[in-house]
Amino acid sequence: MKLTGAQMVCECLIREGVDVVFGIPGGAILPLYQTMPEYPQIKHILVRHEQGAAMGADGYYRASGRVGVCMATSGPGATNLVTGLACAYMDSSALVAITGQVARGAIGKDAFQEVDTTGITLPVTKHNMLVMSASDVPRAIHEAFYIASTGRPGPVLVDIPKDVLNEVAEFVFPEGIDLPGYKPTMEGNPTQIKTAARLINDAKRPVVLAGHGVILSRAYDEMRDLVEKTHIPVITTLLGVSSFPETHPLSIGMPGMHGVAYASMAIDRADLVISLGARFDDRVTGRISAFAPKAKIIHIDIDPSVIGQNVRTHVPIVGDLKRVLRALNKEVKPNTHGEWLEEIEQLRQEHPSLRLGDKPKLTQQFIIKMLSDITQGKAIIVTGVGQHQMWAAQHYTFTEPNSLITSGGLGSMGFEVPAAMGAKVACPEKTVWSICGDGGFQMTMCDLATIVENKINVKFAIMNNHFLGMVRQWQHIFYKDTFYATQYTGNPDFVKLAEAFGLYALRVTDKSQVASAIQSAMAHDGPALIDFTVDPEENVYPMIPPGESIGEIMEEPASTEVKAWSR
């Protein structure tokens, strides 16, 4: 069958099971777009900025586990994808990005809308390729999906020159995959698993540190089996939140910079840390030399390069978490760890960390707690980055697997709008709440138009403190209240703005209005937005200053006054 390069792309997308792509057309990718009407099975969502295409595809993947696809044209289209690709790369999201490139003969000539797309995206993709012949298109697309979705997932970019999209060649879909340099290890080494089991059986004060890998590997049940058999408490990293039901008695919560004090303290006292698909990010560990000083470390991950990268590891196991845990569960012995769990409970009593108090002002914590109660912890929560993100991780009680979608590694503000859009497209039956900062929201709010246009029923809660709240907090604590360039004195009226886009919108300024506003937004059949005017002076506690250890933790002060932190 003779096809154009563009038709081949569409044929391959269908064979890979793609039903939706996020993108914006432009000159170099037009041949592909002009072919898409022949393939109505693929729905195209026209975003307003390419970053929204990448982050929409990211949200789509994270919510569903199906590879997200985004498209952009050459030059500025491709460069606008970069933040979204970097975000997906840091957080192991499987995306395939297809970009148009200038025609082969124009490459390297500084042609109109030419950039070195594969060069620019090299450090922020798992792999990328420039396809220089139409006959190579099927193999490139097939490999892209395979690489993106297997092993440690990540974004893969396929750059296709315009004349390759137009070129006609015989269409041959590759039978298999021939990548001699890419063979992810799935099964854990049996000897290592036995050693790990021995350490687990001997441990007196073990903790599980559950990361994104538990969600990516869909190993919720296996992890639950492990900890219910051994009664090991579960601590979840930011991206591990929702890998384990937070209503479970063994759930301890999040450790680290803004984690609960008793989770970090448990790690500090532990004699064994079992890391399941977590990578010991500096936000979790703080000062490495003071992290888990008494513990041996079992590190299970599918990516060998994260093992030993930040902390010394005693038992490294490379493999798919689900399979490794199945094997490990057979080797571990039942245990109760009564004393250890009691000790942690004692820490929880002494350092409660998440008290809401009865502050008269409207706080973000209060809103998120209310949202958690009303949705019964069953919504998909998408956040931006900053204070609201930390409070969402702290105060929303996640009960459903894989229900927090947040930019952890890159920490890209603005993620909340397009990622929520992608998540809702992937899971139309789920309630999707986007918890936004007023800063991040304004970075990507153009995609409200996309959301209305495509009838994507996302609910937005803007935590409007008229500040870059987390930066303000750092200025408050580390820079002696030098509040420079963090206050928004000219924020738009978000209610009017949302209405202009065609959303149902309302404003909340008082605690008494919160519940009814959330209910009314959820009752509305379509996208809705609530502008919550919140107290700008709230800080996220507990806080372990960057590069410090649990010894330097700052807990919520009794009064609202916090002294500037000094080393």
Added chain:
Amino acid sequence: MVTVKNSHTLVALVQDKPGVLNRISGMFRRRGFNISSLAVGRSELPDLSRMTFVVEGDDATVEQVTKQLYKLIDVVRVSDLSNEPIVAREMALIKVRATSQTRSEVMQIVDIFRANIIDVSPESLIIEVTGDEDKITSLNELLKSFGVQEVMRTGRVAMLRGAATQASPSNGTRRANTPQHYQDYEAIL
């Protein structure tokens, strides 16, 4: 064989695709690894090139380098030859000032080092020398008094001694997935 402290010899088999060198050098740069030399050429296998790196750093750094190399899709196999019996060689071209007064003295030095003179002009000689890094450095030092005008060094290439080879890519899984040190950990526990 030269053993410089904290200097490791890695050999990688990579797919011969456009941009592969950029992928590798870019990874070294952004991860902050130091390469003191890099030599690339075709291997005995079709579509595969072989690279020899000399990497500076402690064992943990070299372990990370190996793993990060493996993470690149185009890298098929990485071997750390630092603790293996290997032969390692480098070649250099050295252009040195040599007039009728000094030429014979330079030629004597060249003889001692079993190097070759491959170009002669009234004012200069080009010397080709092969050996380990120390030998080339020593020769270069000796020639400095005559006036070294240009030096071109290839960087180290290395190979296992005896019949052992860096196994072909079709044989079994990749070594980094069960690196030697993983087994060492067991001994510690």
